[in-house]
Amino acid sequence: MSEAARIADLLRERLARTMLPGPVRGLRLRSAPLVEARAEAGELFGNGHHCAAAVPQLVERLRARLGAEAVHGLSLVAEHRPEAAQENGDVLLLPSGNRCISAKTVRKGESHRSPMTGEYLRFPRPAWLLADPQPLEGDATPRYEGPLEMEEGPERIESGWWDGRDVRRDYYVARNPAGVRLWIFRERGARGGWFLHGVFG
Numbered sequence: 478m479s480e481a482a483r484i485a486d487l488l489r490e491r492l493a494r495t496m497l498p499g500p501v502r503g504l505r506l507r508s509a510p511l512v513e514a515r516a517e518a519g520e521l522f523g524n525g526h527h528c529a530a531a532v533p534q535l536v537e538r539l540r541a542r543l544g545a546e547a548v549h550g551l552s553l554v555a556e557h558r559p560e561a562a563q564e565n566g567d568v569l570l571l572p573s574g575n576r577c578i579s580a581k582t583v584r585k586g587e588s589h590r591s592p593m594t595g596e597y598l599r600f601p602r603p604a605w606l607l608a609d610p611q612p613l614e615g616d617a618t619p620r621y622e623g624p625l626e627m628e629e630g631p632e633r634i635e636s637g638w639w640d641g642r643d644v645r646r647d648y649y650v651a652r653n654p655a656g657v658r659l660w661i662f663r664e665r666g667a668r669g670g671w672f673l674h675g676v677f678g
Contacts, residue, residue: 483534490541551604557636558644559606559674601629601650603660603675610662610672619661619671623654631663648674 488506539548552566614620630649637643645665652658660675 483537487537487541490538494542494544557634558642559602559634559648601677603658603677605678606660606675607673610674613661613671613673615671619651619663621651621653621659621661621673622657625651625653625659625661627651628658633665634662635665650677 536548549565552564554562554564556562613625615624619625628650631647632649633647635643635645646662647665648660648662650658651661658677659673660677661671661673663669663671
């Protein structure tokens with residue numbers, strides 16, 4: 478797709494969402510600083526070794542259609558507590574060796590390697606977490622749309638005592654009767670009980 482056609486498509490998406498109070502008598506295009514275009518090819522859903530050329534255009538179109546605040550990236554944080562281990566960040570899809578990096582990483586001048594390596598990620602974690610863990614039925618065998626079958630775990634997380642938001646949990650990967658993989662934990666504190674914290678895609 479030519480650059481002129483791509484920009485016209487983006488303008489069409491944005492203008493379709495714009496409510497005008499009256500007739501339009503003029504139109505001006507204002508741009509942020511220009512960045513050199515890179516013509517690197519790749520697959521949109523490939524093996525993850527390269528940023529696909531189509532991904533930045535997809536992000537542009539989604540932002541034009543849904544609004545900039547609805548499309549963001551994730552930055553990993555070196556934190557054991559799952560609810561604090563990632564932050565919303567801007568999407569910057571530029572090749573950095575074999576991976577894409579976030580704008581937050583670039584601004585801070587940090588290493589482009591994820592801080593969540595080594596023992597942080599010994600067990601699988603879902604990309605989607607519930608805003609608040611949901612209590613589950615059952616005691617010895619937790620239930621979510623039926624009894625859950627444990628597949629992996631436990632992964633014990635005890636952290637946060639220094640800031641008053643300490644957690645003491647044993648996490649498991651479980652599967653419900655419909656085959657959905659869930660990330661659940663058993664509270665080890667006074668509250669006790671099982672909770673659903675995330676869903677694997």
